[in-house]
Every structure is written in C-alpha cells, then in structure tokens.
Amino acid sequence: MEEKVTKKTRVHRKTLGKFIRRKVVFTVKAPATSKVCLAGSFNDWNPEKKVLKYNKELQEFSGFLYLMPGKYEYKFVVDGVWRLDEANPNYVANDMNSMNSIVEVQ
Helix, strand or coil: CCCCCCHHHHHHHHHHHHHHCEEEEEEECCCCCCCEEEEECCCCCCHHHCECEEECCCCEEEEEEEECCEEEEEEEEECCEEECCCCCCCEEECCCCCEEEEEEEC
C-alpha cells in the first residue's frame, strides 16, 4: 500500500528534520587578515560554501552548520591552504595521500 503524502505530512517531516539536525560549531586559530573556509563531506568539499567569520575577542575564526547524525570528514582552508583541525585528534586517511579531520554528530 502506498503512503498518501499530503501537505500536512510534508510539513511534519520537515519539522521532524529540524529536531534531528544538530548545531556543530567549527573554530580555528588563524591571523585576522586570513580568509578561512570550511570544506567537507557535508558541502561537497567546496570551501566557498562555508566561509568562517573572525571573532576579534576570541582571536579565532568560527562558523556553524546544522548536520544530521553521522560521521563527516572536513578540513579548514586558510588562505588557500588545506589543513587539519589541530584541536581535533580524530582524523582519517583520504584518497589524496593526506588526512581529513572527522566529526561525529550524535
């Protein structure tokens, strides 16, 4: 039997999705004049999809994403240079003969 999808059902599923997603904050230290981006499996490894903002008080760049539960690989891109999250000890080898940081969303 096929499920009948109504407008009310779609709204319910969308609302349910909001409760499942978790806010994940990413921070990295870099000079204030840098351009810092975040690239990972959550945004097709496109650094331009997530540019981080500099917090003068904390002297770091930060940004957040709402992610579904699961494991995600990522890297920071600082002035065009891809680098691991030094504050995160969790990483995995990638196909480019380097490493990616990993975040697990519960």
